[in-house]
Every structure is written in C-alpha cells, then in structure tokens.
Amino acid sequence: MKNNLNFSDFLKGVFSNFDKKGVNSGLVSICIEIPCVNLFDVYEFFIDKYSFSSFWEEDNKMSYIALEKCKYLTLEGPKKFKVAKEFSDENFNNLINLTDESNNSALSKIIYFFSFSENLKKKYCLFDVPGLEAILPKILIIKNKKNCWLRINAHVEGKSSLRTLIEELWSIRDQILNSKNQKSKNIFNYPSINYFLNSLELSNNNLNQLIKKGIKLVEKGSLDKIVLASRVKIEFKNKLNLINILKKLKTNQPNTCRYVWRRNSKDIIFGASPERLFSLRKPDLVLEAIAGTVSSDLNPDSLMESSKDIKEHNYVLEYLIKSLEVLKINNHTKSSLKVTSFGDISHLQTLVYSKINNICPFDLLRVLHPSPAVCGSPKKEAINWINTLESFSRGNYASPIGWVDSEGNSEFRVAIRGARYIDQNLEFTAGSGLVKGSISKKEIEEIQLKFQSLVKQIFLAKTTK
Numbered sequence: 321m322k323n324n325l326n327f328s329d330f331l332k333g334v335f336s337n338f339d340k341k342g343v344n345s346g347l348v349s350i351c352i353e354i355p356c357v358n359l360f361d362v363y364e365f366f367i368d369k370y371s372f373s374s375f376w377e378e379d380n381k382m383s384y385i386a387l388e389k390c391k392y393l394t395l396e397g398p399k400k401f402k403v404a405k406e407f408s409d410e411n412f413n414n415l416i417n418l419t420d421e422s423n424n425s426a427l428s429k430i431i432y433f434f435s436f437s438e439n440l441k442k443k444y445c446l447f448d449v450p451g452l453e454a455i456l457p458k459i460l461i462i463k464n465k466k467n468c469w470l471r472i473n474a475h476v477e478g479k480s481s482l483r484t485l486i487e488e489l490w491s492i493r494d495q496i497l498n499s500k501n502q503k504s505k506n507i508f509n510y511p512s513i514n515y516f517l518n519s520l521e522l523s524n525n526n527l528n529q530l531i532k533k534g535i536k537l538v539e540k541g542s543l544d545k546i547v548l549a550s551r552v553k554i555e556f557k558n559k560l561n562l563i564n565i566l567k568k569l570k571t572n573q574p575n576t577c578r579y580v581w582r583r584n585s586k587d588i589i590f591g592a593s594p595e596r597l598f599s600l601r602k603p604d605l606v607l608e609a610i611a612g613t614v615s616s617d618l619n620p621d622s623l624m625e626s627s628k629d630i631k632e633h634n635y636v637l638e639y640l641i642k643s644l645e646v647l648k649i650n651n652h653t654k655s656s657l658k659v660t661s662f663g664d665i666s667h668l669q670t671l672v673y674s675k676i677n678n679i680c681p682f683d684l685l686r687v688l689h690p691s692p693a694v695c696g697s698p699k700k701e702a703i704n705w706i707n708t709l710e711s712f713s714r715g716n717y718a719s720p721i722g723w724v725d726s727e728g729n730s731e732f733r734v735a736i737r738g739a740r741y742i743d744q745n746l747e748f749t750a751g752s753g754l755v756k757g758s759i760s761k762k763e764i765e766e767i768q769l770k771f772q773s774l775v776k777q778i779f780l781a782k783t784t785k
C-alpha cells in the first residue's frame with residue numbers, strides 16, 4: 321500500500337473527509353505513509369530548496385525534517401512559555417486533520433526554539449535571536465525506526481485549492497522517493513583542522529579569567545554552582561556541508577540528538593546535544609540529569625569516584641526533583657547514577673521517571689529551564705552572574721529546542737554542543753559547571769574538549785561521504 325498508493329484514490333479519500341468536516345476553508349493537515357527513506361538523503365535533496373528548515377534525529381526514536389513555515393510566531397519578553405502554549409492550543413484546535421494516522425509518531429507537530437534568557441545586555445545587535453520561535457511547519461517528513469510519513473499543513477479555500485495542495489504533497493512524495501539518486505554535487509573546501517584549533521587556543525586567555533572569577537564565587541559561597549561559557553568565532557567563508565556534519569555526528573556522537581535550526585542559508589544553528597530536558601509520552605514523563613564530565617579517552621568510570629563531579633551532578637538532580645514538587649507531581653522514581661558516553665565525551669547521568677496527567681509541556685519548560693546543568697544554583701543568582709561575567713548574550717546556546725504534537729506529547733533538548741553559522745562565521749559556545757573544589761585548569765580543558773569534539777566532526781565532514 322505504501323509504494324503503490326494511487327493518487328486518485330488518495331484524492332478521493334481526502335475530499336471525502338473534507339466533505340464530512342462540513343467546512344469549505346481552513347487550516348488543513350494531510351498525512352501519508354511513505355516507504356522507509358534515509359533522512360540524510362532527503363535533507364540533502366531539499367535543504368537548498370527551502371529557506372527555513374529544521375532537522376531532529378535521535379537514535380531509535382522519532383526523527384524529522386521540517387521544511388518551510390505554515391504558521392510562525394516570534395516573541396520577546398518574559399511571557400514566552402505562556403505565548404508558546406497559546407500558539408500551540410490555537411493551531412492544534414484549528415487544524416483540520418483530513419487523514420487518520422494511528423501511529424503517534426505521525427501526529428502533527430509544532431517545533432520550538434527558545435533563547436536562553438531575556439537579552440539583558442540591552443545591546444541589541446544584528447545577530448540577536450528571538451526569545452521564542454514557534455513554527456507549524458508546512459512540510460514534515462517523519463521517521464520512526466522503519467516507518468516514514470509525509471505531512472503537509474496549509475490554509476485552503478475550497479476544493480480546488482485543496483486539490484492543488486494534495487498535488488503538491490504528491491509531488492513532494494515523488495521527490496522524496498527519488499532523493500536517493502540525486503546527491504548534491506557541491507564541492508566543500510574547508511580550512512585545515514589546525515585553523516580551527518588555533519582559533520580555540522586564542523580564546524584561552526579570557527577564558528582563564530572568566531573561570532577564575534566563577535570559581536571564586538562558589539568558593540566564597542555566593543553560589544553553590546555556576547555554569548560559565550566561552551564563545552569562539554571563526555571566519556568561515558566556505559559553504560557548510562551540513563549533511564556530512566550530521567552524518568559524522570550520528571556516527572561519532574551516539575546517544576545525542578542531532579539538531580538543526582536553519583533560519584535561512586546565512587543563519588544556521590546545528591549540533592548534537594547529550595542533554596534531554598524532558599521527554600513526555602503521555603502519561604510518562606522522563607527527566608534527565610546530565611552533568612559531570614570526562615573525556616572518553618580517560619577512564620570514564622573515574623567520574624563515579626569524583627566528588628566534585630558528583631556534587632555538580634547532584635545540584636541538577638535535586639533541581640529536577642524540586643521542579644516536580646513545584647508542579648505538584650508527587651510520585652517519581654529515579655535510576656541509579658551511571659556514566660554514559662556520547663562519543664568523545666562521557667557524562668554522569670540519572671533519569672527521573674514520573675507519570676503526569678494535567679501538565680502541559682510549557683509548564684514543564686517554565687519550571688525546568690534553565691536547569692543547573694547550564695545555569696547554576698540558586699537559579700536567579702546564577703543567571704545574574706552569567707549576565708555579568710559572560711561578555712556575550714547566550715542567544716540560543718543552552719536553551720530549549722524541541723517539539724510538541726497535537727496530543728500534547730513532547731520532547732525538548734538543551735541546545736549545547738553546537739555552533740551557529742552566521743554571516744560567514746562559525747560561532748562555537750561551550751561551558752562548564754563550577755562548584756566548590758573545581759580547578760580552573762581542568763574546567764578550561766573541559767571547555768576545550770567540548771569545542772574540539774564538534775570542530776573535529778566539522779573538519780571530518782569536509783571530504784568523506
């Protein structure tokens with residue numbers, strides 16, 4: 321059925337559902353199952369054809385490519401989670417589903433990217449990002465294990481515009497099925513890895529000062545924990561081989577979520593995040609504490625004996641559990657502490673499981689973000705110190721990126737281990753958690769390790785397919 325689906329039968333089915341809805345116009349959503357495809361082939365084929373796109377890939381879980389915006393909202397100011405919820409409610413209420421999909425993975429989705437915090441630096445610059453971007457994508461190509469779907473959302477006025485939309489869906493379906501045979505012929509001519517690494521070295525001086533100030537704060541007891549970050553900008557005039565970077569990240573950084581938010585060809589955020597903020601498959605909620613770091617080249621099990629790393633980790637874990645209490649979620653269980661490898665880097669990890677009924681993803685976001693994994697403890701004081709000490713506005717670094725579906729299921733990651741390609745530069749940001757007992761040399765090495773783990777994948781992506 322997936323392969324030999326017939327256009328006129330499909331058209332008839334959608335028209336008949338449209339008639340049953342008793343409307344003549346509105347925001348419609350149409351979905352078809354398609355044969356299993358390789359998302360990299362598909363993304364490579366479409367990436368230059370659409371200005372906006374987003375990519376999301378988790379190992380053995382639902383993954384997608386979103387192309388073009390059907391509905392779009394951006395916002396500044398403190399009400400971003402409330403407004404994000406309103407956007408979600410309004411669009412999912414209005415969306416007229418003209419096809420039935422029994423599989424949850426295929427449901428309509430709205431995708432979100434928030435900024436870390438309000439821009440308190442008050443120095444608005446050209447490359448600032450919105451506090452909230454919420455997008456109902458026009459096209460969604462979804463994959464979960466061996467199953468794939470294509471979904472299209474658009475406003476239609478009457479049957480003839482619905483027919484045009486179905487024809488467009490059908491044409492995209494044909495292009496997806498042929499995308500494997502149409503590889504791009506771009507030549508990617510990257511600078512050498514030494515060029516990247518030298519630029520990272522140059523950032524060391526300022527970083528040293530920053531980390532020392534952070535350590536002083538926690539040693540004095542002004543804060544229990546603070547996560548301070550460094551930003552390195554490298555001129556990058558070449559075209560970015562994003563697909564190969566994603567392939568490298570998938571192979572070399574397992575257990576991460578590979579993400580892309582491509583505002584247009586000149587502004588692209590990408591990375592591979594190890595940090596899940598939450599996963600909600602109603603009623604099951606999973607929170608994840610990831611903090612405490614070691615290079616996977618060293619003995620990762622040493623983390624289990626590092627009191628400094630365990631302390632750093634426990635601030636995150638305690639915060640997650642407190643957040644559940646704030647939301648009046650009283651029952652939870654937690655996994656035992658373990659070390660998980662994400663490629664070059666290993667972290668301490670604890671999972672927190674619970675069941676929820678009436679709590680929406682935006683309540684979770686409001687309470688959970690920013691956790692001490694990327695901010696500190698106490699939260700307010702840590703944010704103030706971050707704004708005082710870091711010389712840049714974090715923008716989307718360390719902020720929630722994810723999706724919410726029409727049933728309220730949701731998944732959010734923290735946008736770390738990434739870079740922003742902007743105005744012919746590559747901008748890397750990475751940080752490290754400081755607690756009593758942190759040693760500045762080690763924290764700087766940790767930040768360098770985080771930079772290098774991504775730089776390596778970008779460099780490796782320049783030639784190999």
Ligand SMILES: C=C(O[C@H]1C=CC=C(C(=O)O)[C@@H]1O)C(=O)O
Nearest residue numbers: 611612613693736750751752753
């Ligand atoms: C802040 C970052 O990592 C966080 C996530 C995991 C482990 C971390 C740590 O051990 O310091 C950080 O809290 C970053 O990669 O920029």
